[in-house]
Amino acid sequence: xxxxxxxxxxxxxxxxxxxxxxxxxxxxxxxxxxxxxxxxxxxxxxxxxxxxxxxxxxxxxxxxxxxxxxxxxxxxxxxxxxxxxxxxxxxxxxxxxxxxxxxxxxxxxxxxxxxxxxxxxxxxxxxxxxxxxxxxxxxxxxxxxxxxxxxxxxxxxxxxxxxxxxxxxxxxxxxxxxxxxxxxxxxxxxxxxxxxxxxxxxxxxxxxxxxxxxxxxxxxxxxxxxxxxxxxxxxxxxxxxxxxxxxxxxxxxxxxxxxxxxxxxxxxx
Amino acid sequence: xxxxxxxxxxxxxxxxxxxxxxxxxxxxxxxxxxxxxxxxxxxxxxxxxxxxxxxxxxxxxxxxxxxxxxxxxxxxxxxxxxxxxxxxxxxxxxxxxxxxxxxxx
Numbered sequence: 001x002x003x004x005x006x007x008x009x010x011x012x013x014x015x016x017x018x019x020x021x022x023x024x025x026x027x028x029x030x031x032x033x034x035x036x037x038x039x040x041x042x043x044x045x046x047x048x049x050x051x052x053x054x055x056x057x058x059x060x061x062x063x064x065x066x067x068x069x070x071x072x073x074x075x076x077x078x079x080x081x082x083x084x085x086x087x088x089x090x091x092x093x094x095x096x097x098x099x100x101x102x103x104x105x106x107x108x109x110x111x112x113x114x115x116x117x118x119x120x121x122x123x124x125x126x127x128x129x130x131x132x133x134x135x136x137x138x139x140x141x142x143x144x145x146x147x148x149x150x151x152x153x154x155x156x157x158x159x160x161x162x163x164x165x166x167x168x169x170x171x172x173x174x175x176x177x178x179x180x181x182x183x184x185x186x187x188x189x190x191x192x193x194x195x196x197x198x199x200x201x202x203x204x205x206x207x208x209x210x211x212x213x214x215x216x217x218x219x220x221x222x223x224x225x226x227x228x229x230x231x232x233x234x235x236x237x238x239x240x241x242x243x244x245x246x247x248x249x250x251x252x253x254x255x256x257x258x259x260x261x262x263x264x265x266x267x268x269x
Numbered sequence: 270x271x272x273x274x275x276x277x278x279x280x281x282x283x284x285x286x287x288x289x290x291x292x293x294x295x296x297x298x299x300x301x302x303x304x305x306x307x308x309x310x311x312x313x314x315x316x317x318x319x320x321x322x323x324x325x326x327x328x329x330x331x332x333x334x335x336x337x338x339x340x341x342x343x344x345x346x347x348x349x350x351x352x353x354x355x356x357x358x359x360x361x362x363x364x365x366x367x368x369x370x371x372x373x374x
Contacts, residue, residue, distance in 0.1 A: 211300070211301060211303055211318075212300040212301055212303075213300040213301065213303035213304070213305050213316055213318075214316070216298070216300065216305050217305065217314060217316055220314055226312070229309070229312050232296075232307050232309050232312060233296045233307065233309055233372075233374060236296055236297075236298055236305065236307045236374055237296075237298065237374035240298040240300055240305070240374070243300060244300070
């Protein structure tokens, strides 16, 4: 069993388990830097046979789960991110992806499989900087997005949709999922100027503006700080503030990555 | 700002029971004239577009009738106000129709 301590920005994470599990997991988590707040330290213990894991905070077991032979890495990364969302006291989160294109922060929000990652990759291919995938952290006071540069989780269908990946390196590969860290990443907080809500799978794509209030409702429909009832008022206030200067569009597209021009045009103020 | 005032500070809505302050389960924000309300206890969100928000605002709680009874009330505004009744933002009790307390964020 290996014990590995990671300082992910202000967040202390300890991994314990066989090297075959802690090695790839540590490699995927290492680029993540939680800035500003210092969530409670987190410990993850993977059983010696790699078939189970537990998450512990302040000597309390928060979760335990069995692990499959294939797909375990994505599950453990997801559990780590989910644990982080529960530990945040000030920052808000929403399931989504984000890039910075010049001074504009684009936030892509939608359910699993709606094309957030492929859309982010399409923007990166046009020179955008990587901000976040899977977990978007919002600073409600500064009204900015805090970069969470976990590697992109590139699943087979994402790879097919985007073709070439942006310049970067593969930090781990498990099963059919590649964990890809782009070279060009945001170096600091990004102001969210455009919110893109991915809904539906129309072909040809339909891109249309929506009101900020509708955008707020769309955020609340996703896994987000709204999911924690005690954070509801914070989420309402904070996301509303983040939306006040932003433009919002909904995208109904089978391949959102192919609709980048339409999205940029529709989201322009 | 008091928890029961409109966001621009005009007027007061909602109330107290026997003078004791009551914690409002509803919080709300205004975005471009639209309103999003959240019931913090039930985790329910309600959206009012501009027309519905305007109708809700001008409605006089103790008048005993709703604007959606009038012919000039568009159907979607009537529907939105009806949703407010169903959600509990507009209440009916012994004192007639009243607004639930709303804390503006």
